[in-house]
Amino acid sequence: MGEWKTEIRNELVDVRAEHVARGHLVQLSTSHALARGAYDALKIHQRHWARAYCAGLAVRAAILTGRASAYLNDMWVVNTPLDEVVLVLKSVPPRTTWPSGVRYLQRSLPESRIRRGEAMSTASPLQTFLDIARLDGFTHALVAADWLVQFGGFTPVTLQDLVEREPRFPGKPAARRAARHASTLSESAPEAYARALLIEAGFTDVRANVKVTRWGYRVDLLIDGWLVVEIDGRVKYDNETYGPAHKALLDEKTRADRIGNAGFPILRFAPRYLETNPRDFVAEVRARAERGR
Incomplete structure (x- = not known):
């Protein structure tokens, strides 16, 4: 992991603790924040990573997916605004209780599609790609697909085959198209x-x-x-x-x-x-x- 990730972890403030002065903090989830100066010094991809990481720290059973998961799994991601961190949960809380900038998807994932960590769980790279296709469309999905065929253990052919074997889901046409155009030559x-x-x-x-x-x-x-x-x-x-x-x-x-x-x-x-x-x-x-x- 990059040193900057360790530095961010070390600088996180648990806002659930008593006597935390919030005046100069940027809250990244319901549980954690960063000092304004530290946050402002981060590059855009580092801010997005920090937000995804803090969202993971704030939940127990939920699984991060989509672009937030891509950041945490060191996949290629486009640094367009990360408007929502998406979480998968078998039984989601009422929408009125969702924190700002958080979206839940109600479903169960097989263990083969989950990466378990000590602090949080994310979708596997393959599931992350499929959910990016669902949530962000073809252009973002192709970025993830290029990463999968270069670093994720897939070939363009096997990725196309896996997408075709997926049950119908919102975004499958985008995933199919991204798999078809996936290239091992992108850098x-x-x-x-x-x-x-x-x-x-x-x-x-x-x-x-x-x-x-x-x-x-x-x-x-x-x-x-x-x-x-x-x-x-x-x-x-x-x-x-x-x-x-x-x-x-x-x-x-x-x-x-x-x-x-x-x-x-x-x-x-x-x-x-x-x-x-x-x-x-x-x-x-x-x-x-x-x-x-």
Whole structure:
């Protein structure tokens, strides 16, 4: 587990304890909170993880599922707003008693679809994917599906077969479509999400991590065999992951020039842009595609 998770755990405040001053706390569940300064310092995915974790601490029998479960199971997740933490329970409490930002699903899960932990239980990665399809639709489900076929022990074929064998449930068409498009070539959640958005928008030829030019450069997405879409995070220029930032910039300039000169125009987007402006992302790609080479 990442060190930041341990730090969050260590900084949690149990608001059920007596004499807790709540004035400078951000309450993440009915049981736990973080100091405002500590919460504000977290990145978005860390805030979502903390919220999911605290929701798990606040319940006993309920099982976390959906995107909250994906965060806790270290699956790929898109950092769009986490409006609800979803819990599965055989007998759910009256809706009027549900805490703000919590939703219950009434059903029983077989043990094979549950991951038991010391502090809480989550849905298995497969069940998490199916519930993401149910709750969040195709674009989020494809991100989870790409993770499953790369790190979850499934192949695209076995995942498709498992989805088909599932009894009918809300979201099965989205799960079926995500399994059909699942790729072992995606390298990150933002890349998978970008591909999902474009497929959802009607693009029919969107390939992940394709080699182009005689230098064999890999591009994140290639549309219709000629339009390159790159999803660039800041890690590329953090002075650590890819060496000194100035060298990374020069290397990237050389790469972009060679790809462009070979007839492949490049569109670049930050992951956060996809998460906050998915429609604009699709519109910009469509506009460039319609202009042609």
